[in-house]
Amino acid sequence: MNNIVPHTFQVERKDRNKLKGHKSFVVWFTGLSGSGKSTLANMVEKRLYDNGVHTFTLDGDNVRGGLNNNLGFSREDRSENLRRIAEVAKLFIDSGSLVIGSFISPLKSDRDSVKKIIGENDFVEIYVNTPIEICESRDVKGLYKKARAGEIKNFTGIDAPYEEPEFPDIEVKTNLEEADASVKRIFDYLKNKLEIKSNE
Template sequence: MSDKNIIPHDHKIKKEDRARLKKHKPVVLWFTGLSGSGKSTLAGALEQKLFEEEMHTYILDGDNIRTGLNKGLTFSDEDRKENIRRISEVAKLFADAGLIVLTAFISPFKEDRALAKSLIGEVEFMEVFVDCPLEVCEKRDVKGLYQKARDGKIKKFTGIDSPFEAPENADIVIHTDQQTLEASVEQLYKAVINRIK
């Protein structure tokens, strides 16, 4: 329901003006995949490469979202949806500011990723499926979360007792069990450059 008392102010500086100043268009790379698939590692490595080329970036991930904006949200299906909705709105604002936004969240449900795309806009949204088999993710699990989930200590853990709905038409698919980090970053970098120049 919309509030008739909320009237947006028409600011003089637009997204296009910020893009011209930054010398690149904004884009949101939405990294999705199982825990341990390599989302944050990829996002961090790509950000470093873009930053070194003087592009304006920001990473949104669990560390800076779950400890602040989304502090207090649980891992229930309802709170996961709200988590992704809020992240989508923040990513949209950052894109409006002219940034290359890298979001690294499991975001297991197709419906939530579709909402993110609709909020951010098709032109500026790039879905990156970090595709890695569950058994490989479990072997990489330095925090021991999968084992805790299998022992029943963590409930509703994606891939164990909560589903991951894999993207069917992701803009980019990265197989982190088959290709090096360097090759993956190069694949992502080329795709981003094609979108923002």
């Protein structure tokens, strides 16, 4: 580490933000498996894209299929998984892109570490608060069934904890609010932070 000297480039983040016409930061969706994180993230990204925002989405399963395919689901591996994701997200922020992350990220300490790496002002936390009963009834991937049968260990909500965010920027309750309404709330919040005008 002592021999690492970061290079200073002429084109900086502020220049890329100016070129793209909006600010860059991370929108972090957290919640149980099956809560609707990826669905909402996808809908929000499409809304942003339609309004000229340069975006990129990082999703749990997609990242684990490539960059983090050497990590398991132990406490240590989960932390390392999120650390790597945070570092990648930070690079995308510097590129001038708005990053959308969709990760269970069940522990407050890990989310705090992610926020520290990315920077508090560049981190928007969205808590997709869906009761586990509803998440389990959906069970799109069949993971809850496997966890209940003991085929998957350390599964969040079954035999591993999920620590709810205390002060999320936005809380979404998918059992009480239609997806379109949630997306509008999120978009309106992000529009102000991005400092863009909506074309809608």
